[in-house]
Amino acid sequence: MTAVHRFRAMGCEIVLSRGDPVAVAAVFARWEGVFSRFLRDSELTRVNASPAWALHVSPLFARALRIALEAAADTGGLVDPTLGAALEAAGYDTDFSRLAGDGAPVGPAVPSRLGEVRLDGRILRRPPGLLLDLNGVVKSLAVDEAADALSSGGFVSAGGDLAARGPVDVGLPGGDAVRVVRGGLATSGVVSRRWRRGGREQHHLIDPRTGRPYRDPPWEQVTVSGASCLAADVAAKASFLLGEDGPAWLDEHGMPGRFVARGGDVVLNGAWHRDVAPEGVCT
């Protein structure tokens, strides 16, 4: 049995196998140090606080923001890096572990400002006050980078977002399992990262069309298999926000997706069903 290492980083549990845990921890520490919204000296915090219209950002920051903007283009704007203010308005303004049980009512809706961000090389242009949040891609990018350093057959998982360097069996929400032969697996949903503000439940999946947490989603959790953890994570968030259209949208991209409905029913899209062909679930 291969040793499995566990530690905490980026607000979640990191699990890895067939790799150097110190090196993997250093990868996550580097990404968290640049992109945390809650560290006062992170580059993201400094960028969001800067009154300048144009900023010279680090190579890592530019790379992640470019990928985030491309993810926004790929998803029709559903995975959007300009929703930091909307997250804060919904009450997610401190580390998740410190969010109180209930709090003041949420602030006004803050819709997408995607069209106001420009990145030319390492020069970022955006209006002061626009709060970036790159969490939609940063954790999965860190997972993919950490997985590059693993031995064959290894895997690394951050809060359930996983990249594998060979076949690995992974448990799924609701008790099922699947073998990840190649690429990554990610799950998005509203089961764990939610809180209350003004007596109403809030969560971290902001709908850029409304500038508020997605209301009354048909799904509790969406799991997607992608060529990388990044692809899986972006597709999981987008298909969650697409509601009933999520399974068909994933099929259009040839991506396997597994949707857990609010009542516990499991819906598989065509690509997932083709690869795994389980019994007792509908497509």
Place this chain on the structure above:
Amino acid sequence: MAAVAHAERSPGPGQRSRIEQARARARGAKVAVGALATLVFGVAFMGAKAHAPGHAKHKAQPLAAPASFEQAVRQSALVGGRIAPPVQPPPVVTSTS
């Protein structure tokens, strides 16, 4: 005597007419050459303005591919992975992030 010399140097009515005619032809030729040169310059100028790559016909555009072109050429990150039925108890669980 002086009148005779003057009479010898002065052109006759027919000779004067030929000189005037030559001057008129020269003037006409100068005007024609000038007009032709102006016309050739004007045509060349307008042609260059309309067709030469160094002359902008419209407002200058940035030297970059249009966004629609980049969007069509750039490969989407949304590519599916490969999964299969499990063969052993999973050592790790995916969960909501």
